[in-house]
Amino acid sequence: MVRALLVRTARALSTAWLIASAIFLLSRSLPGSGPRLLTDEQASPFGQQATTEARYQQRLGLQTPPFYFRLLPWRWHGTPNQYHSWLTELAQGNLGTSFRDDMAVTTHLRQALRLTLPLTVSALLLSAGAALLLAQWAVHRPRWYHWLLVAGYFLDSLPLFVVGMTLLLVLANPDFWPLFPAYGLPAAASPAGTLSWEMVPYLVLPVAALTLTSVPALFLPLAAALREQAPQLYVTAARAKGASRHRISWHHLLPNVMPVFLTRLADLVPGVVAGALVVEVVFALPGMGRLLAEAVAARDVPILVGGVLLVACVRLLAWLLADFTSALVDPRLL
Amino acid sequence: MFRSAVIGGLLGGILGFTACSPSAPPQSASGPTVRVCWPRDPESLNPVTLPNAYAVQANNLLYQSLLTVDGPTRRHVPWLAAVLPVVERRDSLTYLHYRLHPQAAWDNGQPIQAQDVVFTLKVLNCPGLPNEGLRSLVSFIRAVQVDPADPRRFTLVCRGYAPEYRDNSGEFPILPEYLIDPQARLRPVPLQLLRQDDSLVSRLAPIRAFQEEFNQASRWRDPRTLRGSGPYQLASWQSGQQLTLERKPRWWADSVLPRKPALAANPARIEFHVVPNPATALLALRRGELDVYPHMPGPDFARLRANDSTKFRFYSPASYRVTVLEMNVQHPALRDVRTRQAVALLVDYKQLLRATQYGQGQRSTGLISPREKWAYHDSLPLRAYSPPRATALLRQAGWQQTPAGWRRPEQATPLSLRLFYSAGDRTFETIALLFQQSARAVGLSVTLHPTESGQLSEIRRNGEFDLNLRTLYGNPFAYDLRPLLHTSSIGRGGANRSRFGNAASDHLLETLYTTEDSVTKKRLLQRLQTLLYQQVPFTPLFFEPNRLAVSRRFDQVRPSGLEPGYDLPAFSLAPAQP
Numbered sequence: 001m002v003r004a005l006l007v008r009t010a011r012a013l014s015t016a017w018l019i020a021s022a023i024f025l026l027s028r029s030l031p032g033s034g035p036r037l038l039t040d041e042q043a044s045p046f047g048q049q050a051t052t053e054a055r056y057q058q059r060l061g062l063q064t065p066p067f068y069f070r071l072l073p074w075r076w077h078g079t080p081n082q083y084h085s086w087l088t089e090l091a092q093g094n095l096g097t098s099f100r101d102d103m104a105v106t107t108h109l110r111q112a113l114r115l116t117l118p119l120t121v122s123a124l125l126l127s128a129g130a131a132l133l134l135a136q137w138a139v140h141r142p143r144w145y146h147w148l149l150v151a152g153y154f155l156d157s158l159p160l161f162v163v164g165m166t167l168l169l170v171l172a173n174p175d176f177w178p179l180f181p182a183y184g185l186p187a188a189a190s191p192a193g194t195l196s197w198e199m200v201p202y203l204v205l206p207v208a209a210l211t212l213t214s215v216p217a218l219f220l221p222l223a224a225a226l227r228e229q230a231p232q233l234y235v236t237a238a239r240a241k242g243a244s245r246h247r248i249s250w251h252h253l254l255p256n257v258m259p260v261f262l263t264r265l266a267d268l269v270p271g272v273v274a275g276a277l278v279v280e281v282v283f284a285l286p287g288m289g290r291l292l293a294e295a296v297a298a299r300d301v302p303i304l305v306g307g308v309l310l311v312a313c314v315r316l317l318a319w320l321l322a323d324f325t326s327a328l329v330d331p332r333l334l
Numbered sequence: 335m336f337r338s339a340v341i342g343g344l345l346g347g348i349l350g351f352t353a354c355s356p357s358a359p360p361q362s363a364s365g366p367t368v369r370v371c372w373p374r375d376p377e378s379l380n381p382v383t384l385p386n387a388y389a390v391q392a393n394n395l396l397y398q399s400l401l402t403v404d405g406p407t408r409r410h411v412p413w414l415a416a417v418l419p420v421v422e423r424r425d426s427l428t429y430l431h432y433r434l435h436p437q438a439a440w441d442n443g444q445p446i447q448a449q450d451v452v453f454t455l456k457v458l459n460c461p462g463l464p465n466e467g468l469r470s471l472v473s474f475i476r477a478v479q480v481d482p483a484d485p486r487r488f489t490l491v492c493r494g495y496a497p498e499y500r501d502n503s504g505e506f507p508i509l510p511e512y513l514i515d516p517q518a519r520l521r522p523v524p525l526q527l528l529r530q531d532d533s534l535v536s537r538l539a540p541i542r543a544f545q546e547e548f549n550q551a552s553r554w555r556d557p558r559t560l561r562g563s564g565p566y567q568l569a570s571w572q573s574g575q576q577l578t579l580e581r582k583p584r585w586w587a588d589s590v591l592p593r594k595p596a597l598a599a600n601p602a603r604i605e606f607h608v609v610p611n612p613a614t615a616l617l618a619l620r621r622g623e624l625d626v627y628p629h630m631p632g633p634d635f636a637r638l639r640a641n642d643s644t645k646f647r648f649y650s651p652a653s654y655r656v657t658v659l660e661m662n663v664q665h666p667a668l669r670d671v672r673t674r675q676a677v678a679l680l681v682d683y684k685q686l687l688r689a690t691q692y693g694q695g696q697r698s699t700g701l702i703s704p705r706e707k708w709a710y711h712d713s714l715p716l717r718a719y720s721p722p723r724a725t726a727l728l729r730q731a732g733w734q735q736t737p738a739g740w741r742r743p744e745q746a747t748p749l750s751l752r753l754f755y756s757a758g759d760r761t762f763e764t765i766a767l768l769f770q771q772s773a774r775a776v777g778l779s780v781t782l783h784p785t786e787s788g789q790l791s792e793i794r795r796n797g798e799f800d801l802n803l804r805t806l807y808g809n810p811f812a813y814d815l816r817p818l819l820h821t822s823s824i825g826r827g828g829a830n831r832s833r834f835g836n837a838a839s840d841h842l843l844e845t846l847y848t849t850e851d852s853v854t855k856k857r858l859l860q861r862l863q864t865l866l867y868q869q870v871p872f873t874p875l876f877f878e879p880n881r882l883a884v885s886r887r888f889d890q891v892r893p894s895g896l897e898p899g900y901d902l903p904a905f906s907l908a909p910a911q912p
Contacts, residue, residue, distance in 0.1 A: 049826065
């Protein structure tokens with residue numbers, strides 16, 4: 001088992017490296033993908049544009065070739081290339097600095113995660129809890145199961161933007177119930193600072209939006225799996241032995257559907273660090289989603305590659321954990 | 335029992351949260367707090383970087399330049415300078431004689447002197463700093479001559495001559511040497527040396543040490559370092575969330591009388607709230623969590639004006655941002671001027687204004703705003719939407735209408751134009767759809783290509799488009815249109831994306847640049863406008879309005895068409911309504 005785990009970890013790490021390398025090389029090689037100082041709307045003084053851009057590229061270290069070689073036509077560049085420099089820095093745990101403000105990528109990621117983690121972790125835990133309870137409750141109530149299924153599919157079909165805006169327009173609107181703040185965080189709260197209880201009212205609507213849209217993704221497959229297991233002989237046998245409905249649900253059915261639940265949960269885990277862009281935009285929260293989206297728009301490649309590397313690592317880790325836990329529940333799966 | 339406790343708890347929580355909801359900001363005895371909505375973060379407050387308009391706005395509250403722009407009068411006025419500079423032309427050089435304000439001082443009480451201007455120019459010319467944009471703007475300044483008799487007098491020595499030098503020479507922020515270079519590493523390095531080859535200069539030890547110090551990102555978030563001669567100081571900056579500036583308790587211009595608008599600084603505290611979603615920003619404004627909402631989307635502006643006019647004042651002065659439909663004049667199908675004229679006649683300008691600007695934008699015959707009456711060529715008629723004339727022009731250009739579309743006898747495929755624009759821009763999407771519809775009515779095929787902005791830039795630069803939608807930013811001061819229209823600006827050398835131009839138009843642009851006499855300049859500008867009107871490298875669709883909503887708590891908004899569109903330091907509390 002340890003050997004299998006080690007092999008999977010090695011595979012996961014090499015996949016993360018491949019993903020980050022692909023993003024790094026694509027962002028440096030494709031035409032129009034690099035950062036530019038002057039946009040089409042901004043004109044430099046006459047005759048200065050090329051020099052200004054060249055100085056900008058020079059400062060960011062983009063004047064060297066992107067990789068060790070060029071394929072067409074073939075040319076060997078050697079180690080003075082952007083990929084080699086990035087890899088050397090990465091090996092020392094340095095993800096580089098942002099093209100926009102020269103701040104370390106790790107600082108940017110850390111600040112964004114300070115906001116994103118409370119938001120997404122609480123939404124994930126609430127979703128997981130709600131999905132488990134609802135699925136267990138509905139499995140023995142066919143009529144309710146039907147209506148919950150309809151509600152689940154309806155919620156699943158709603159875009160997150162619609163759910164977020166609806167909550168905002170109903171619960172933060174001066175024309176309806178202005179119960180919660182409309183946006184942002186309290187003035188004293190800072191992504192760089194510590195978390196405080198003052199933040200709670202500001203996070204209620206974003207967490208609610210994320211939870212409402214995540215529950216169906218967990219509830220629907222879990223409820224379906226539970227329904228599939230319910231007529232099995234081992235359940236009938238347990239019932240014949242006098243086991244209560246509660247015991248059958250939690251001790252007999254649940255372990256058998258756990259792999260389904262864990263796999264779905266593992267799919268949602270990367271969102272914990274990737275942030276929830278839509279919710280962050282709607283509620284003006286400076287989290288990971290907005291950091292990465294703004295990095296893409298500004299061609300801030302170090303932030304983008306750092307963020308993607310982090311998300312890829314978390315995704316792979318989540319898969320590993322899901323495999324490991326599923327194997328614990330059912331050793332045949334290893 | 336349990337249910338009652340849960341319901342009670344929920345109600346209590348909700349009431350508690352409601353109590354936590356933000357209310358009106360505290361008003362200091364020294365001035366009000368103004369809360370402004372920004373759609374994005376300034377990204378950097380480094381005074382030599384200024385990556386976007388929001389960074390520029392914040393910077394103008396922290397630092398001062400020699401001159402500033404008075405929005406409502408659309409003129410440059412002295413700021414750190416005592417008066418406007420005196421211009422002297424000698425041989426091939428221009429001398430701009432400046433005198434700094436006699437009371438101008440840094441926060442440590444030391445007077446602001448000519449040496450600070452020299453230091454600033456050294457920083458702006460120093461290689462390896464994120465100063466590329468400003469460096470190119472001051473590249474015409476060759477040297478600074480400090481008056482030995484008066485440390486506040488100096489002369490900027492400029493290469494060649496252009497009327498714009500007077501205004502441009504005063505537009506960079508003056509930096510305090512005592513905070514930015516306390517070791518005085520740049521002092522022994524002459525300005526002329528910094529203007530030499532970057533690779534040579536970067537090898538010098540004092541330059542390397544200065545670069546290392548200057549490029550520490552944390553410095554430009556530290557209120558102790560990020561401090562200029564402006565009336566405000568940084569209180570806090572939470573990236574992507576909020577930037578707060580506080581009025582300095584003692585500012586050098588407090589004692590200057592009579593008080594001019596440029597030296598006003600009434601709010602005690604200015605908060606910039608980053609709210610990227612317009613619907614959320616509108617809600618926050620209506621809840622009283624924001625006071626100023628600039629650049630409002632048209633539908634929100636119209637709705638708010640109709641429903642909440644008792645709480646807000648509304649302004650919509652025409653800006654200097656013009657949206658154009660650009661044509662690639664080197665594209666084989668568009669090489670004939672009659673085809674371009676026909677395309678321009680297929681734009682339903684009035685419908686576009688109604689659909690995208692809610693009737694508030696301003697039409698124009700060219701790139702010059704109709705507000706600039708002296709320069710605007712009002713004898714040219716506004717181009718009208720006219721499919722019959724467009725059809726006639728297409729025929730004159732050799733196109734024949736067939737069931738498959740417009741075709742030239744020698745061409746196998748019918749004419750089909752590709753219209754590129756920035757993906758996700760709702761205004762551009764609407765314009766593109768309406769234009770496609772109008773073109774289809776005369777049998778002309780237009781395919782729409784919403785494209786990611788970086789890729790779009792590359793396509794425009796390489797001339798790989800037929801038509802393209804673009805917004806151009808202008809101002810009422812400079813009429814140097816060479817970066818936009820000169821043949822040297824085609825491709826990577828500038829921003830001439832229509833690839834328009836020939837020797838005659840280049841000569842006209844160069845003469846216009848160097849002409850000072852206003853009568854001659856007006857004549858040349860009219861010639862240029864006529865040329866562009868006839869040649870149609872682009873057709874201007876409209877000048878966008880600066881839609882602005884401000885809480886009625888405030889007075890002295892001083893709206894203008896120039897960025898940011900309002901005079902924040904002039905804001906004062908409005909007298910209470912009876």
